[in-house]
Amino acid sequence: DIQMTQSPSSLSASVGDRVTITCRASQSISRYLNWYQQKPGKAPKLLIYAASSLQSGVPSRFSGSGSGTDFTLTISSLQPEDFATYYCQQSYSTPHTFGQGTNLEIK
Amino acid sequence: QVQLVQSGAEVKKPGASVKVSCKASGYTFTGYYMYWVRQAPGQGLEWMGWINPNSGGTNYAQKFQGRVTMTRDTSISTAYMELSRLRSDDTAVYYCARDQGGRYSGSYSLSEGFDYWGQGTLVTVSS
Numbered sequence: 001d002i003q004m005t006q007s008p009s010s011l012s013a014s015v016g017d018r019v020t021i022t023c024r025a026s027q028s029i030s031r032y033l034n035w036y037q038q039k040p041g042k043a044p045k046l047l048i049y050a051a052s053s054l055q056s057g058v059p060s061r062f063s064g065s066g067s068g069t070d071f072t073l074t075i076s077s078l079q080p081e082d083f084a085t086y087y088c089q090q091s092y093s094t095p096h097t098f099g100q101g102t103n104l105e106i107k
Numbered sequence: 108q109v110q111l112v113q114s115g116a117e118v119k120k121p122g123a124s125v126k127v128s129c130k131a132s133g134y135t136f137t138g139y140y141m142y143w144v145r146q147a148p149g150q151g152l153e154w155m156g157w158i159n160p161n162s163g164g165t166n167y168a169q170k171f172q173g174r175v176t177m178t179r180d181t182s183i184s185t186a187y188m189e190l191s192r193l194r195s196d197d198t199a200v201y202y203c204a205r206d207q208g209g210r211y212s213g214s215y216s217l218s219e220g221f222d223y224w225g226q227g228t229l230v231t232v233s234s
Contacts, residue, residue, distance in 0.1 A: 001169075032217055032218070036152075042222060043204075043224035044144075046207075049219050053198070087150050087151065091209070091218035092217065093215075094156075095154045095169070098152040098153070099151070100151050
């Protein structure tokens with residue numbers, strides 16, 4: 001199975017900050033990398049697919065980059081509603097494993 | 108609008124089975140692969156597998172092979188996930204999720220991400 005490792009596991013930031021979360025795959029996954037946001041008690045929400053494609057309806061402050069084994073999710077200017085847990089997921093090889101999550105908290 | 112509506116919470120004893128349903132509406136059910144993902148309390152997301160609603164073909168995570176069965180009823184646009192021989196560590200919220208697009212064959216499953224999710228079904232396994 002492909003292992004997905006996110007860093008950091010948790011992050012404290014303030015409204016207006018620029019934030020970057022990284023995700024590393026244990027082997028190349030081309031650009032089959034997705035990012036999800038999850039709030040407590042809710043289902044995950046797709047933000048970015050295919051490494052850098054913004055899902056419809058998602059604010060443009062979210063962006064993704066990378067290919068191969070190293071990927072990043074960037075939030076250009078944090079808004080109050082962005083405090084949540086973020087997961088990466090590889091969709092290249094089954095099982096389509098998720099990273100362990102990054103908990104983004106208010107500083 | 109696209110909706111995935113799951114069945115209600117379940118409490119099961121160890122060794123029992125549970126069957127969770129996921130009713131789709133607002134799109135052509137047979138046109139999109141359906142996935143199942145679970146989340147134990149306070150933990151991350153765990154991929155369980157997918158079903159092709161058109162053919163009924165499935166792909167399960169090795170971890171669940173022999174215990175999980177994914178089926179569908181196209182007449183009522185509903186997917187099902189049954190997990191047998193339940194253990195306490197199967198206590199989790201189970202989600203169905205639609206793959207928004209991808210390429211699939213006998214040798215590969217390339218998803219484009221899960222654009223719609225059910226609301227989740229809490230399955231509690233306790234004696």
